[in-house]
Amino acid sequence: MASIALKRTGQKMPLVGFGLWKVNKDTCADTVYNAIKAGYRLFDGACDYGNEKEAGEGLRRAIADGLVKREDIFITSKLWNTSHKYEHAKAAAKYQLNLWGIDYFDLFLIHFPIALEYIDPSVKFPAEWWGLDGKIHPVKVPYSETWKAMEELVDEGLAKNIGMSNAQGSLILDVLSYARIEPAVLQVEIHPYLTQEPLIKLCKLLNIAVTGYSSFGPQSYVELGASKGAAGLLEHDTIKSIADKNGKTTAQVLLRWAIQRGIAVIPKSNNHERLVSNLAVTSFELPADEIATISGLNIGLRLNDPIDLDPSLGGLGIFA
Numbered sequence: 178m179a180s181i182a183l184k185r186t187g188q189k190m191p192l193v194g195f196g197l198w199k200v201n202k203d204t205c206a207d208t209v210y211n212a213i214k215a216g217y218r219l220f221d222g223a224c225d226y227g228n229e230k231e232a233g234e235g236l237r238r239a240i241a242d243g244l245v246k247r248e249d250i251f252i253t254s255k256l257w258n259t260s261h262k263y264e265h266a267k268a269a270a271k272y273q274l275n276l277w278g279i280d281y282f283d284l285f286l287i288h289f290p291i292a293l294e295y296i297d298p299s300v301k302f303p304a305e306w307w308g309l310d311g312k313i314h315p316v317k318v319p320y321s322e323t324w325k326a327m328e329e330l331v332d333e334g335l336a337k338n339i340g341m342s343n344a345q346g347s348l349i350l351d352v353l354s355y356a357r358i359e360p361a362v363l364q365v366e367i368h369p370y371l372t373q374e375p376l377i378k379l380c381k382l383l384n385i386a387v388t389g390y391s392s393f394g395p396q397s398y399v400e401l402g403a404s405k406g407a408a409g410l411l412e413h414d415t416i417k418s419i420a421d422k423n424g425k426t427t428a429q430v431l432l433r434w435a436i437q438r439g440i441a442v443i444p445k446s447n448n449h450e451r452l453v454s455n456l457a458v459t460s461f462e463l464p465a466d467e468i469a470t471i472s473g474l475n476i477g478l479r480l481n482d483p484i485d486l487d488p489s490l491g492g493l494g495i496f497a
């Protein structure tokens with residue numbers, strides 16, 4: 178499995194993993210089990226996805242059946258916005274490890290640089306964006322406070338690597354000014370409509386590995402009614418003609434475009450055939466001119482922007 182060596186630990190993060198957002202709860206355990214059988218070695222979870230318990234069941238079944246050992250699998254999880262306070266952050270990680278039924282995460286990320294009012298898991302889990310009154314409640318918690326808790330998770334052996342998600346250059350540079358343990362990974366939205374070249378270049382300079390999410394662009398947002406009217410990339414003429422030329426599917430071309438630029442990908446599928454084909458992207462190469470043609474589709478379209486949830490709340494404007 179092609180991988181990226183992470184800074185500090187040198188741990189190898191697979192270039193292609195499986196994304197767990199919107200993986201149905203009732204089929205999640207089987208999906209994870211079958212994904213492991215198909216060769217996936219990285220799973221990208223989060224508190225917010227609401228299926229960590231089921232994903233853990235699939236993982237533990239695969240280990241019990243002798244398909245893999247725990248150390249063969251790279252598990253990523255994320256800290257939700259309502260747990261940014263120091264004491265909540267550490268408790269949340271432990272709560273999530275318990276759901277997975279594992280002793281450590283290979284990578285733990287701060288999901289968004291947005292702190293929201295705390296909601297105890299006994300009251301609502303996952304807490305999601307909205308408080309009990311149906312409104313979003315940003316609170317003031319410095320990122321440095323959350324980062325300190327993340328570092329202590331490493332000290333305690335609960336996370337091997339830590340990182341950031343949905344962060345821009347200025348926040349990354351700020352974290353580097355005080356971090357005792359630097360972020361190893363940045364996970365952000367990347368697809369041909371949002372190519373993020375300057376951010377990727379910065380991460381390369383800083384030796385921070387980049388994982389791109391929503392590699393298929395609008396596809397993931399159609400079911401949420403949030404694809405912003407953008408034409409699908411999987412059906413895009415440019416991607417289609419490159420796929421035909423290379424004898425690949427459009428999905429494979431979109432994934433290959435990312436990994437050939439050194440970006441890890443974590444496609445999600447609830448369909449086994451698609452899940453298998455998404456993994457088969459490490460053994461062919463797209464010519465440089467085709468990579469450039471695909472990058473030329475960039476229109477700066479960000480599909481996952483929290484400000485869209487409530488444009489009146491400035492505290493959500495992390496990409497402004």
Ligand SMILES: NC(=O)c1ccc[n+]([C@@H]2O[C@H](COP(=O)([O-])OP(=O)(O)OC[C@H]3O[C@@H](n4cnc5c(N)ncnc54)[C@H](OP(=O)(O)O)[C@@H]3O)[C@@H](O)[C@H]2O)c1
Binds near residue numbers: 199446454
């Ligand atoms: N850090 C963050 O804030 C953040 C945000 C978003 C996502 N993520 C992570 O990134 C992962 C991937 O992103 P994503 O789930 O937004 O989107 P994605 O993987 O780009 O796209 C998923 C969509 O594409 C479809 N699909 C998958 N494989 C396909 C194929 N080969 N051919 C045609 N359609 C295909 C899926 O439908 P079917 O299921 O029906 O196949 C689903 O509708 C997430 O699962 C999550 O782990 C992180």
